[in-house]
Amino acid sequence: MKRSGTEENLNHRGRGEHRVSYLRPLIESDITVAASSQLVQIDLGPPVRAPKPAWLKAKAPVGDNFHNLKKLARGLGLHTVCESAQCPNIGECWHHHTATFMLLGDICTRRCGFCAVPKGRPQAIDWDEPRRVAEAVATLGLRHAVVTSVNRDDDNVGGAKIFAETIRQIRELVPECRVEVLIPDFQGLEEPLRIVLEAKPNVLNHNTETVPRLYRAVRSGARYQRTLDLLANARRWDSAMVTKSGVMVGLGEETGELIEVFRDLGECGVDILTIGQYLRPSKDHLPMTRYYTPAEFVSLKEEALKFGFRHVESGPLVRSSYHAHEQLASGY
Secondary structure (H helix, E strand, O other), X not given: OOOOOOOOOOOOOOOOOOOOOOOOOOOOOOOOOOOOOOOOOOOOOOOOOOOOOHHHOOOOOOOHHHHHHHHHHHHOOOEEXXXXXXXXXXXXXXXXXXXXXXXXXXXXXXXXXXXXXXXXXOOOOOOOHHXXXXXXXXXXXXXXXXXXXXXXXXXXXXXXXXXXXXXXXHHHHOOOOEEEEEOOOHHXXXXXXXXXXXXXXXXXXXXXXXXXXXXXXXXXXXXXHHHHHHHHHHHHHOOOOEEXXXXXXXXXXXXXXXXXXXXHHHHOOOOEEEEEEOOOOOOOOOOOOOOOOHHHHHHHHHHHHHHOOOEEEEOOOOOOOOOHHHHHHHHO
8 A cells, every 4th residue: 555645764763772664744843733533553672463352351331420420411411531541440430420521522633642632623611611511520429530632733822711610610619629630731821730739739740742753643742741841840830730641551652661761750750640541432443552461560560669759559440539539539
């Protein structure tokens, strides 16, 4: 098949690195606003053909809490990343009164190769959204609310203001509810990060996702150093802020590379780390190179704890907000 667009050999020479195949196409701009939600095919390695192992089979979502939250979200015109990102833990988290609301619509301005959230041109920012999220939190009696968003490279400051106002609105209606934010990188701009920090979330999360060698394929428009800088600045500008980050495994990384990422995050003062298995949402997303076993996740946790994290959540089904309420309660 003839290749089109920009092609770049990502074969780097260095410790613990191996050949990564070509991207088709390679998106280099920090601002990627697509005209449609069709994803490109990106090949990092041969897909795993083996059946899904037993430890990756989550229970189907059931129960009153699940159905009530879903109905309420629809009624208020809200989006949850639990649904948009096809999270396998949706039933368990919603049963425990923990939910992750996705701000700023459900269309992302970037085409990250791992993510199931639709890509395209977003609608205008909805300034009433924080009120509706707070209403949902209050109605459901949530004890721990996680708030994230799509990337809005078209308006980073506006996106940050929505995060901040959502925190304030939840605090006003449900003072006892802890608020965790999972923020984008804001393209490295300082003002949006300061706006979010001034609203005083209980936890500030920004996911690292993968090792530096795979960044161009996995996180379109992102930069590894930018991620480290954001986490370090959050701690520098608010020394009391609990910071958090997460990585996926199964994208072609090597153990030595993961340990270097753990070291970097530890040096940035990150408090909480999550490590989970990457699961390919569709054939149009990055292929998974292998399944990690539960024993390997235990080993990764042991390695990570050497770098000063206060809490490490490591397991096949772990996602950013998985057991988020327990993570915060365990040491803070």
